[in-house]
Amino acid sequence: MKPLLRSFSFLILLLSLSYVQAADSRPNILFIFTDDHASHAISAYGSEINQTPNLDRIANEGMLFRNCFCTNSICGPSRAVIQTGKYSHKNGFYMNGNKFDGTQQTFPKLLQSAGYQTAVIGKWHLGEHMAPQGYNYSEVLVGQGPYYNPIMLRDVDGSGNQVRTKYTGYTTDIITDLALDWLKEGREGDKPFMLMYQHKAPHRNWQPGPKYLTMYDDVTIPEPSNLFDNYETRGRAAHEQDMSVEHTLTPDDLKLTPPRNLTDEQLAAWNAAYEPKNEAFRKANLKGDDLIRWKYQRYIKDYLRCVASVDDNVGRVLDYLDETGLAKNTVVVYSSDQGFYLGDHGWFDKRFMYEESYRQPLMVRWPGVTKPGTVDEHLVSNVDFAETFLDLAGQEVPADMQGMSLVPLFRGESPDNWRKSHYYQYYEFLNNQKTAHMVRRHYGVRNERYKLIHFYNIDEWELYDLEADPREMRNIYTEAQYADIIKEMKADIVSLQKDLEVPDDRGSVESNPPSLQPRQQKPKK
Numbered sequence: 001m002k003p004l005l006r007s008f009s010f011l012i013l014l015l016s017l018s019y020v021q022a023a024d025s026r027p028n029i030l031f032i033f034t035d036d037h038a039s040h041a042i043s044a045y046g047s048e049i050n051q052t053p054n055l056d057r058i059a060n061e062g063m064l065f066r067n068c069f070c071t072n073s074i075c076g077p078s079r080a081v082i083q084t085g086k087y088s089h090k091n092g093f094y095m096n097g098n099k100f101d102g103t104q105q106t107f108p109k110l111l112q113s114a115g116y117q118t119a120v121i122g123k124w125h126l127g128e129h130m131a132p133q134g135y136n137y138s139e140v141l142v143g144q145g146p147y148y149n150p151i152m153l154r155d156v157d158g159s160g161n162q163v164r165t166k167y168t169g170y171t172t173d174i175i176t177d178l179a180l181d182w183l184k185e186g187r188e189g190d191k192p193f194m195l196m197y198q199h200k201a202p203h204r205n206w207q208p209g210p211k212y213l214t215m216y217d218d219v220t221i222p223e224p225s226n227l228f229d230n231y232e233t234r235g236r237a238a239h240e241q242d243m244s245v246e247h248t249l250t251p252d253d254l255k256l257t258p259p260r261n262l263t264d265e266q267l268a269a270w271n272a273a274y275e276p277k278n279e280a281f282r283k284a285n286l287k288g289d290d291l292i293r294w295k296y297q298r299y300i301k302d303y304l305r306c307v308a309s310v311d312d313n314v315g316r317v318l319d320y321l322d323e324t325g326l327a328k329n330t331v332v333v334y335s336s337d338q339g340f341y342l343g344d345h346g347w348f349d350k351r352f353m354y355e356e357s358y359r360q361p362l363m364v365r366w367p368g369v370t371k372p373g374t375v376d377e378h379l380v381s382n383v384d385f386a387e388t389f390l391d392l393a394g395q396e397v398p399a400d401m402q403g404m405s406l407v408p409l410f411r412g413e414s415p416d417n418w419r420k421s422h423y424y425q426y427y428e429f430l431n432n433q434k435t436a437h438m439v440r441r442h443y444g445v446r447n448e449r450y451k452l453i454h455f456y457n458i459d460e461w462e463l464y465d466l467e468a469d470p471r472e473m474r475n476i477y478t479e480a481q482y483a484d485i486i487k488e489m490k491a492d493i494v495s496l497q498k499d500l501e502v503p504d505d506r507g508s509v510e511s512n513p514p515s516l517q518p519r520q521q522k523p524k525k
Ligand code: CA
Pocket: 035, 036, 074, 075, 203, 337, 338
């Protein structure tokens, strides 16, 4: 080799080495995700009914987002939005039961090709028709997965070949054990990683772990002020739903019957904890409001018991990051696929665009960058997560993604062009069929002060002043003084639907999936 060429090659070698070193300094991403965990069950959010010391560590050492909202408040769709950075009508996953098209562009695939090692461990819930795509490693529950003794599907090399393993124990603990195993033994030392560590808890039907079967037995959890909401001023959707504490909770939900898949030992511990409580309930022969109050207590205590195990296990993972020094260069993000009604409006479950289930918790810890103990008020969304993860990895955000990177907010900046309103659309209501929880299709827009909702197949509108009425008890749509606000917000909906390329679903017969015809634009006068 000629000397000049040799020194040129040496220069190239040096440059590529420095590139590798630069690549190594990119942060790891740990995405901690739960299912149906409402922010008002997290003490960092000021919960009046719960303490979550480990989850609070993330907010105390980082940033808490007060206004994170999902685009479609239901499990599978929220996960599909996070994978793709696109609304349901773009990623094709409108409602639970749809199959996620894993061949499409997702952020884990893009991170993988950018040199990240990617893994997902825990609840996937985007269908078993194909293994998770875009991951070097996955070990996921089958469907919803049970609270005890889960079967999990493991793909050790992203080939799509999955091995089934039946575990014995409590699922929240098992998912954490597997995530820690991967952190300890599964990582390639020279690559940054992105791990999605995703719990089933605290999804229905809220079966507590062995450690917490009797937690809260001797206390009464405060009731929400609108547990006995009568939906005055609201339309058919709120009246006709099937998700009330009073009518919808089943004997299984209420633990009047034990879970069916427990080992003898687990069942004995379960019955020892629940039978005395159930015996007292049967003797009391409660009726009317007293029965509703009892159901609320049983429901909320079990929900909080499930959260307690999540909190413990998140603590184990945070401790591991601290002990190994990984914490220093790892961005930890905590969120849940949506919020949940904790007896609010007399409900459990989600789906509606009302605050309790529309809002997602979002807490982010990024040592050395995000100022500890900060609170952000910008309107952000699960449609921003994919873009954020790509930005953290120094990657371009593809133009067809529909959200915005949150990285400037993590840095404490306040970009001028941030969204002033957020668009929502929920689809899971099938015409003339019994649909889970019977919540009507709706779209809507929320800005800092107001929320306008349209239940479009029954053409009913609702408007709320979130400042005067944060619990959304008074629909002011028909009050004359709001006419201008309504006009502006309707124009905003039209504009957002146009920008997001939302197809017109109003003419559909609420079939599955909604029509993908382009929205008819009215000719301009
Ligand atoms: Ca969920």
